Amino acid sequence: MRRLTLRSAFIALAAVLVMVAAPAWALDAAQARAIAVGDGDARIAALQDAVARADPGLATFAQALLDDSVKTTATGVFIVHDDKAVDAVTGQPARLPDDAEDVSNNNRMRGALQTALSGLRLVSPELATRRAAVDDLTKGDADPALLPVIAKAIARETDAGLKSRLERLKAAAQIAAPDRAQRLQAIQLLSNSGEPTVRALLQSRLAPDAETDLELRAALAHAVTQVDGRLAWGERLGVLFTGISLGSILLLVALGLAITYGLMGVINMAHGELMMIGAYTTWGVQNLFRHFAPGLFDAYILLAVPASFVVSAAVGAILERGVIRFLYGRPLETLLATWGISLVLMQGVRSLFGAQNVEVENPSWMSGGIAVTSNLVLPYNRLAIIAFAALVLLATWALISRTRLGLFVRGVTQNRRMASCTGINTTRIDTLAFALGAGIAGMAGCALSQVGNVGPDLGQSYIVDSFMVVVLGGVGQLAGTVLAALGLGLMNKMLEGIAGAVLAKIFVLIFIVVFIQKRPQGLFALKGRSAES
């Protein structure tokens, strides 16, 4: 300890000397070197020294270290941006020696640098910068070395909300303080928090060798339950969200099948491959954008959606005209024929684009997520898919129940002969309806390409799921499909939370088998006099 203070005193002296020489870059060469090279412990100690004195040049230097743009030689430290080197000490342009080596940081060093930067930003004049700094520090581990900086920030802070969060940060850093009163105060302050890191911190103090005072242990246990209560909401909402997210994917993959199988009665085993074609179309559109319009890359998805609809619908129409129309009313033959087609399509894609998965990059606005509470992040790509599923559902519903085409489809489904007598071209309606189902499958493929892998086998992993949803929901009912998709999604995710992914899948399948035994017509049965019944 004594040695440390001596050294920091020495460094402070050196810093003062340098400050006189170059006021803008108050970081001397020895100090910069100490932060940049050496073993982890020494580097972090040097960094914390510099933070405690809030050296003006430190922020730039720490940021450069985080960006991996610092190089060192035996004597000098340089910051390199776009092949232009700057001396890290003087800030003057410099020529980079050939033997300069990259400074590499590991997680521990990066964490310390990030903490240091946030510490420096706590006293920034901008409210937003200060808030971001507090956010960062709250997420990380409490660091007693930051206490002086936090204390300074509390003294200056004017925003009441931020001030109370700073107090909590201070408390987190003081939770292991030697003074009992300080510890008690820290625990009481922290019990108002709703942060997972605080929960972890309190819990770790409950370890047998951490907190020995019995009264304080009781306070700790009480604080943990309080924090837990706040965290529980985030967890429950999280399960709900993941369930809805899985449900939206199931809905997308099953909606097309609800039309081809549900309304038309065609057991289409190639449904998955139509999705796969949609996903490959998305990949193709993405490549076109990357090649011809890299600036508009983030918008490729807007074109990929209609493109995947059109391509899959066209393939569907060809299938219907070429094969399926000869097999209406013969379910077994349809099943075999479409299964064969699915193999042909898969092998075709394999020969054309290779057996390996192709790479579909998310548009940049789809990465990351929105933090609703401290322990609940909703990823943008999942939100986008939920919204997309809702839109597709709405459009399909409108088409089936509000348009002339939809009326014809329903008419042909209910009584083909009578519909034909009223002058409906039933074969044309069949083709259009099948193409519509195929097109929706294509759009589902486009959505899947944003969350999963795109390969020739993509359809195989979803075909069972989609039949499950349609059969469970009740054949011929859009509402049933929606309910079944969301129900299965939620059920799957809740079970996954309890039993793990492998067992959850088994339970869901068993549930469906039992359910279909008891109620073969599914959740919703067609009411009224259907032609077949």
Next chain:
Amino acid sequence: MTTSRRSFSLTLGALAAFASLTSMTPAQAADTIKVGILHSLSGTMAISETVLKDTALMTIAEINAKGGVLGKQLEPVVVDPASNWPLFAEKARQLITQDKVAVVFGCWTSVSRKSVLPVFEELNSLLFYPVQYEGEELSKNVFYTGAAPNQQAIPAVEYLMSKDGGSAKRFVLLGTDYVYPRTTNKILRSFLHSRGVKDEDIMEEYTPFGHSDYQSIIAKIKKFASEGKKTAVVSTINGDSNVPFYKELGNQGIKATDVPVVAFSVGEEELRGVDAKPLVGHLAAWNYFMSIKNPTNAAFIKEWSDYAKSANLASKDKPLTNDPMEATYIGIHMWAQAVEKAKSTDTDKVIAAMAGQTFKAPGGFVSTMDPKNHHLHKPVFIGEIKPDGQFNVVWKTPGPIKAQPWSPYIPEDKGKKDEPEKK
């Protein structure tokens, strides 16, 4: 009647003998040596295994350009077992009995290796297996050029527990549901116990092959991490599931400085399709990284880039090398050296000649085949993911270490011999 039947069966025998002679003659007279390549070129493992097929072809071309082995050119026979484990055994049998290959280079997942093992033992043929695995196996017919647990998994967890690795106290063992992750996690659990980590600080989770929805698992990891002390994740997820896993990890904002994830089956190739910026600092443990700087590695990377261009591979614009590729490269070279030494491709003679073979590996060390246990002595590196999808080596062993196929952390292994039983 009896005589005629006997003479008939005699004639049949003679015919059969003649037939087998004629079928053997061309194989022996031919001036090529056939070698089999058994990697999945489709299905969930294609993401990892396809490059190994290309690496094998490149290495064979390199050996052929230098005059081949025993003065003969090597002739590769490539088959696709399509990530289908029973098909691996079928294809292996086909390679050995129909194509009459002298050796097979192949397999990635342990379940595929377990599936072909009886075939190689029955037909007394040779398999070179290039991927890190769980140990607990030692066959006279297999050479393991990947890492055993003590050459990858255990050093990685030791690093996580060290100060520089973040002093982790709680561990999530996350894997795909099959033999490699289950066994590795069994070893790790027992290792963690020996370091004083209790069962309540270990969470084990498995997902099926090809799993693509990691939302609830990531949520579970977050919850587990908030229940006390520093948490780290040890991932043995295999195949293309890694892409959605890492995407979800990035989207959910789990940073390496909070909860580091160390992976045993993720290398440069698996990260190709992933935006690596949110993943900076997450770790991988291997015996080789592309970013290692030394002349042998520079030559290896150049050879691969040139090959990717000349063979017009899909990856030619961004050629990447990784650990199993290095292991494949070492394996084929060592086999060629052993054949030269034994002056024959006969299985037993090559096995004897393999003992103690050395090869200057791109990893920067001389890899030695152990005289007894069929495993390589390898160095261990731990790397952190960089924004460009490469790895920054943050820790390494001072030199190569000897493999322990029978882990001392599994009680049943006590007293097992460090060499194949039937030799």
